[in-house]
Amino acid sequence: MNRRPAALLTLALAACGAAPPVPPSAPAPSASLTASYAARPELQDADSQAVLARYGDAPGLLAALQEAYGERPADHSRPQVPALTGLDLASDRLAYVKRTGWGSVANYTAQYGAYAGTALPYSGLDWTRDGCSAPDGVGLGYREDFRPACNVHDFGYRNLKVYERTAANRLATDDAFYANMKAICAAKGWYARPACYSAAYAYYQGVRIGGGSSF
Structure with a gap:
């Protein structure tokens, strides 16, 4: 069976008083992943709006805001750290650097108070x-x-770039940084928490994108 060209079919339909078929329109652009958060009163400060504008389509920012609002479980997990074996000085020093640089703020503060300015627990x-x-x-x-x-x-950063400078160690240090910032944000009141989490995400992106030259 012969098929008429689309233009002739349109003319025929018009002559019969029928409306010609309407070509499908292009889909409307989708809103960013975090668009529903942009109007919330807790995020109306200039910093939060700037972060939402820049990273609005980032799944990581969405996850951070969901944590801030209690819409998903908090994730303050840190990289796994090696044990101190007491068998080899160099290995134990590297393990200590990871345990301190990837650990909690409280652990670092205790180590800093005990050893900063000394040759303990390891020199260098x-x-x-x-x-x-x-x-x-x-x-x-x-x-x-x-x-x-x-x-x-x-x-x-300052110790791992000396003792084991690898991309994996840099990522682990950045991930621990993000976990520590989110722990700081989680301790804030409910109104301040979302803006803090959005800032923490921006700081994390800052070290991931621009921190390579410091490591």
Whole structure:
């Protein structure tokens, strides 16, 4: 059976008073993953709006906001760390660096208080720290909030780049940094928590994207 061209079919339908078929329209652009959060009153500050605008389609930011609002279980897990064996000085020093640089703020603070400025528990460790650098798009308001997490991160970067400089170790140090920031945010009141989590995600992205030259 012969098929008429689409143009002739349209003319025939018009002549009979029937409406010609309407070609399907292009799908409307989808909203960002985090669009439903952008209007919430807890996220109306300039920093949070900047983070939402920049990372709105990032599953990681969505997960962070869901944690902040209690819509998913909190995840403050840190990288697995090796044990101290007491069998080899170099291996134990590296294990200590990972345990301190990938551990909690409380653990780092205790180690810093006991050993900074000394040759204990291992010589050659760098305990210097210089606080936080705010990522692009986020003001300076969270530099002090996250300073304890930044101190742990400094220790990890400055020592692992000397004793075992690998991409995997850098990622683990950054992941521990993010876990420590989220733990700081989780301790805040419910209203301040979402903005803090969004800032923590931006800081994490800052070290993942721009921290390579420091490691």
